[in-house]
Amino acid sequence: MIIDALRQNKKVSIILALLRIYLGYTWLMAGWGKIAGGQFDASGFLQGALTKASGEQPAVQGWWATFLENVAIPNIQMFNMLVPWGEFLVGIGLLVGCFTKTAVFFGLVMNFSYLFSGTISTNPQLVLLSIIIRREDSYPQGICRA
Structure with missing residues (x-):
């Protein structure tokens, strides 16, 4: 009930749209940096994640390490193609305001993949913002909804 009331508030809708644009820009720039650089290689990151799966208190769970070792690597x-293009397309989806649920879903999948791999960085912030903006009816009227 409170959430619905907030979503009908024009000021809240504008704030949510600004959060969506910020999130989209963040994803777009992360992907574009990897695409334009042309030398993106996730193998070092994945190998590093595997090393975090051992020890007394591993940062990477065994089931995820098994996935990395048997599927990702x-x-x-x-994966070298999917990561940059996935980040870039999630950014476009959020910036344009079309396919927002799909963009947020794949953004969350990527964020949780990074978190499962033992990295923190900006991922918790991006997850939280994704959860906040995840509903398409949180945008002002006239913005594409899909």
Whole structure:
């Protein structure tokens, strides 16, 4: 009830739209930096995540390390393409305001993949903002909804 009332408030809608634009810009720039650089390689990151899966208190859980070792690392070329283009397309989806639920879903999948791999960085912030803006009816009228 309170959430619905907030979403009908024009000021709150504008704030949510600004958060969506910020989130979209963050994703877009992260992806574009990797695409334009042309030398993105996730193998070092994935190997680092595997090393965090051992020890007394591992930062990476065993089931995720198994996924990395048996799926991600053997298919590193596919992941080297999916990560930058995924980040870039999530950013476009959020900036344009179309396919926002899909963009937020894939953004959350990527963020949780980074978190499962033992990295923190800006990922918790991006997850929180994604949860806040995840509903398409949180945008002002006239913005594309899909």
